Amino acid sequence: MADLASHGGIRSLGLGAAGRPLRGLADLWVEADWIRRLAAVAGLLLVAVAIATPIIAPFDPAGQSLLARLRPPIGFERAVPDHLLGTDELGRDVLSRCLHGLRLTLGLALFGSCIGLVLGTALGMLAGTLGRWCDTLVMGLVDIQIAVPFTLIALLLVAVFGSSLDVLVVVLGVYGWEQYARIIRAEVLKLREMPFIESARASGASGLRIAVKHILPNVASPLVVMFTLAFSNIVLLESTLSFLGLGVQPPIATLGSMVGTGRDYMPSAPWIVAAPAVCILLVTFVVQMLGDWLRDKTDVRLEER
Amino acid sequence: MAEFVLSRLIRMTITIFVIVTAVFFATRLSGNAIDFIIGEGITQEDRRILTVYYGLDASVWEQYWRYLGSFLDGQFGLSFHERRPVSAIFAERLGPTARLLACSILFTVAVSLPLGILGAVYRKSWIGSAVMAFAFLGYAIPNFVLATLLILVFAYTLNLLPVVGDATPWHFVMPTLALSLYLVAGLTRFTRNAMLDVLNQDYMRTARAKGLPERRVILKHGAKNASITVLSVIGLQVAGLAAAGNVVVESVFSWPGVGDLLVRAAILRDYPVLQFGVLAVSIAVILVNTTVDIAYAYADPRMRLRGR
Numbered sequence A: 001m002a003d004l005a006s007h008g009g010i011r012s013l014g015l016g017a018a019g020r021p022l023r024g025l026a027d028l029w030v031e032a033d034w035i036r037r038l039a040a041v042a043g044l045l046l047v048a049v050a051i052a053t054p055i056i057a058p059f060d061p062a063g064q065s066l067l068a069r070l071r072p073p074i075g076f077e078r079a080v081p082d083h084l085l086g087t088d089e090l091g092r093d094v095l096s097r098c099l100h101g102l103r104l105t106l107g108l109a110l111f112g113s114c115i116g117l118v119l120g121t122a123l124g125m126l127a128g129t130l131g132r133w134c135d136t137l138v139m140g141l142v143d144i145q146i147a148v149p150f151t152l153i154a155l156l157l158v159a160v161f162g163s164s165l166d167v168l169v170v171v172l173g174v175y176g177w178e179q180y181a182r183i184i185r186a187e188v189l190k191l192r193e194m195p196f197i198e199s200a201r202a203s204g205a206s207g208l209r210i211a212v213k214h215i216l217p218n219v220a221s222p223l224v225v226m227f228t229l230a231f232s233n234i235v236l237l238e239s240t241l242s243f244l245g246l247g248v249q250p251p252i253a254t255l256g257s258m259v260g261t262g263r264d265y266m267p268s269a270p271w272i273v274a275a276p277a278v279c280i281l282l283v284t285f286v287v288q289m290l291g292d293w294l295r296d297k298t299d300v301r302l303e304e305r
Numbered sequence B: 001m002a003e004f005v006l007s008r009l010i011r012m013t014i015t016i017f018v019i020v021t022a023v024f025f026a027t028r029l030s031g032n033a034i035d036f037i038i039g040e041g042i043t044q045e046d047r048r049i050l051t052v053y054y055g056l057d058a059s060v061w062e063q064y065w066r067y068l069g070s071f072l073d074g075q076f077g078l079s080f081h082e083r084r085p086v087s088a089i090f091a092e093r094l095g096p097t098a099r100l101l102a103c104s105i106l107f108t109v110a111v112s113l114p115l116g117i118l119g120a121v122y123r124k125s126w127i128g129s130a131v132m133a134f135a136f137l138g139y140a141i142p143n144f145v146l147a148t149l150l151i152l153v154f155a156y157t158l159n160l161l162p163v164v165g166d167a168t169p170w171h172f173v174m175p176t177l178a179l180s181l182y183l184v185a186g187l188t189r190f191t192r193n194a195m196l197d198v199l200n201q202d203y204m205r206t207a208r209a210k211g212l213p214e215r216r217v218i219l220k221h222g223a224k225n226a227s228i229t230v231l232s233v234i235g236l237q238v239a240g241l242a243a244a245g246n247v248v249v250e251s252v253f254s255w256p257g258v259g260d261l262l263v264r265a266a267i268l269r270d271y272p273v274l275q276f277g278v279l280a281v282s283i284a285v286i287l288v289n290t291t292v293d294i295a296y297a298y299a300d301p302r303m304r305l306r307g308r
Helices: A002-012 A022-030 A034-057 A094-130 A132-147 A149-160 A165-174 A178-192 A195-202 A206-244 A256-267 A273-300 B003-027 B034-038 B044-053 B060-072 B086-121 B128-141 B143-157 B167-197 B201-208 B214-252 B258-268 B271-299 B302-304
Strands: none
Touching: A034 A273, A094 A132, A094 A165, A094 A178, A094 A206, A094 A256, A094 A273, A132 B003, A132 B128, A132 B271, A149 A165, A149 A206, A149 A273, A149 B003, A149 B214, A149 B258, A149 B271, A165 A206, A178 A206, A195 A206, A206 A256, A206 A273, A206 B044, A206 B128, A206 B143, A256 A273, A256 B143, A273 B128, A273 B143, B003 B060, B003 B271, B086 B128, B086 B167, B086 B214, B086 B258, B086 B271, B143 B167, B143 B214, B167 B214, B201 B214, B214 B258
16 A cells, blocks of 8 residues: 555656656646645746846845945835845845845755755665664664754754854754654565565665665655655744854845844834845745645655654 | 553663763864853963863863763753853743743633634635634744734834833733744644544534534534543643744743743853753653653553554
């Protein structure tokens, strides 16, 4: 049952046999209701905007102009014509900073969730295939990771290694590995007893070959779903850390740190906070919506933390 | 049963010990904390004196031994910044955090139980959709964005609510809302699912067949049975989520609680405070988990055999 379900899942996600992916995606589109289609389009737009940011951003995100400080968005009194969303306390263009912040946020989240995926999958595979002490060790680590709320681990790591972009990537990369590891291990234990794995073993395939060629394709579907969920959580985590001043350091900005630093000017210049806050909402809405959709689609039982 | 409890307790002890050790060595990885506490521009002599003063001159193992010892005298070491026992600092911070958490959990329960029941009973009409949409929004809005927008609207624009501190009941309104939305979303979904499970049971049909009014069927026979699963979740998940959300919400509203303390400690690299915070929270989570495991095993003999 398990592998049937996951095969179905793979195909419906557009990851099936060669030549099928486009049809899979088209099927998905046809089944979706309008709000999910809207989310999908918005998601593609966000990604496109993030990729094209260096071309379309009207100003240098760090370029200051002290003469045009704290100007409101166009349409309000005292606005300066070029700055669509106004300027911040150093005269930097809010729109350009939002675009660059969006790019960095999405980039960091993508990078971080890839690290978590590789780390968690590798450990889960090791635990499942090698068994014995390796299994005990990995699952012990998983237990520990579950016991400590991740925000606290992030605080600890940032306090120890200082707050910089590199540290932030590591923190985001560590996030979620234990969820991958648990699911993968459970799947591997189930698959190990299947006839096709046994026959592979009987025909003399090495452990590594079985893991990569026979087990990995069968766990692809839960992995994809976990990846989307982890991605949306990592966007939130990154924004939260940056907001608290524990993420990237100025003058680089992500959406979270823009909200964090903009707070000081909230009474007089609410747009400095409002613009990135709305961007964050847009991103989290879209990502959560798509994640929910995939989860419904594949119906993988994921344990909520 | 005794064997199961024993194995759980041993695993719990090992886990706690590993966390305690990992936290200690993690905080020592970054080199000498003096550099960060004092900053640049002090003479070698002063630096040496301060290193001795903070007890950082001893070997790592001696420091580790001292660190374990500091758990025994009940002080948990001295804060690098305030030079006071960590336990005293936490004792001051515990009250406000407990009050905020209590407020938020009460609010969460009061809102999400009725919403979840409504969502399940009217799952096919617009009421059910509205409940699910609300639950979705709760998940998608990060609590710091919500907190910031609340401040923008209720404090700066409408001038209705105070922002900083915990002096009056009015100070509780915005932090409670900001902390609760995510919890409300989670618990509403959970209640709805638990209710849906219950609504399909045979005894619900029996209750209706007896001629009981619908209201009574749903509240007495449905909600009462669903509440068992819901209650077990409140204890575990909601408390865990609240601990994480607390850090953000408290620091936004300058709430004088544990979350705010931890963020400050992280920024100032006040290791004794930070490590105690991390340890206290994790040990609490582990204790609760182990208790629940044992309780389940007591109630359901099958669990004992499964081991993990």
